[in-house]
Amino acid sequence: MQATKKMDDFFQSKTCIVVCGASRGLGECISLTFARKFPAGSALILLGRDVKALENVKSKISEECPHQMCVTQKFDQGSIQQENFDQLFEGIFQVHKISLSSFEQAVMVHSAATLGDITKYAKEMTDAETVKCNFDVNVTGAILLNSTxxxxxxxxxKRVVINISSLAAIQPIKSLSLYCSGKSARDMFFRTLAVEEPSLRVLNYAPGPCDTDMHKDCREKSKAPDTKQMFIDAFNSGVILSCQTSIDKLCQILMTNFESGAHIDFYD
Ligand SMILES: NC(=O)c1ccc[n+]([C@@H]2O[C@H](COP(=O)([O-])OP(=O)(O)OC[C@H]3O[C@@H](n4cnc5c(N)ncnc54)[C@H](OP(=O)(O)O)[C@@H]3O)[C@@H](O)[C@H]2O)c1
Structure with a gap:
């Protein structure tokens, strides 16, 4: 792990945090944890498709952290139309009367992702729409959201970009070809961003195997028997992590002087 020196001020600055994929799983956990850790007067903008689930996360934040502002916005990262991205934040700022002058730091968390069709091997990826949709959500949409x-x-x-990456970005996993290649492309995009923009801090964080809907889908739907077994074994043997355990580690990493653009795994 490249992280060494302490950067204690990350959680001390009044911050506007955007979490895409905040409705459940790791994104929900990041939203709740960040709401607790950032100073009063920070703001959370929660994005995702499932408005009811986003509102549920907002209620938890408002109850536990009434000193933080929290807003939700329906957003489909896989709906690639220019206007969905261009005016996204201006619209949110206007509706919720958010003034950026009150923040010292902005954080973008890219947690949204989809496995896509994991019932097929790479050689069976014949359906143009299936392939396109996967890259729309995992790659194109994440890039456009980040730029906006x-x-x-x-x-x-002070602007910090956190890409929730995966071991799948650096290791092929049978029957997860679209997911692995999308995660890999996404890592490289954020690595490139980091070298182009030294004023940003960019982190590709691989959270380890976490107990979420996505992990359940891998246990139940993976076509490759050895992949399926690997996920089942992780679940049954207790190797699987709670989202909180993984996100606590993310918080520790964010307080170190990690190399911008680095891919850091929970197990590093
Ligand atoms: N769980 C693991 O073991 C594991 C391991 C390594 C990496 N990861 C990574 O961790 C991140 C979170 O995954 P998770 O395990 O928490 O999965 P999850 O429980 O399935 O949650 C996925 C999240 O992504 C959002 N999302 C999916 N498609 C979207 C779209 N088109 N537009 C906007 N939001 C969308 C979902 O929100 P809506 O449905 O409301 O849109 C949901 O909030 C992902 O990037 C994943 O690759 C997970």
Missing amino acids: FLKAFDDIL
Whole structure:
């Protein structure tokens, strides 16, 4: 792990945090944990498709952290239309009367992702729409959302981008070809962003195997028997992590002077 020196001020700055994929799983856990850790007067913007689930996360935050502002916005990262991205934040700022001058830091968390069709091997990826949809959500949408975030928060000096990556970004997993290749492309995009923009702090965090809907789908739907077994074994043997355990580790990493653009795994 490249992280060494302490950067204790990450959780001390009044921050506007955007979490895409905040409705459940790791994104929900990040939203709740960040709401607890950032100073009063910070704000959370929760994005995802399932509005009811987002509202549920917002209620938990409002109950536990009434000192934080929390807003939700229906957003489909896989719906690639220019206008869905261009005016996203301006619309949110206007409706919720958010003034950026009250924040010292802006954080973008890219947690949204989809496994896509894991019932097929790579050689069976014949359906154009299936392949396109997967890359739309996992790659194209994440890139466009990130650019619109950077533009909207341009006036804030400290900006941090967290890409929730995966072991799958650096290791092939049978029957997860679309997911692995999308995660790999996404890591490289954020690594490139990091070298182009030294004023940003960019982290690709691989959270380890976590107990979420996505992990359940891998246990139940993976076509390759050895892949399926690997996920079942992780679950049955207790190797699987709670989201909180993994996100606590993320918080520790964020307080270190990690190399911007690095891929850091829970197990590093
Ligand atoms: N769980 C693991 O073991 C594990 C391991 C390594 C990496 N990861 C990574 O961790 C991240 C979170 O995964 P998870 O395990 O928490 O999965 P999850 O429980 O299935 O949650 C996925 C999240 O992504 C959102 N999402 C999916 N498609 C979307 C779209 N088109 N537009 C907007 N949001 C969308 C979902 O929200 P809506 O349905 O409301 O849109 C949901 O909040 C992913 O990037 C995943 O690759 C997970």
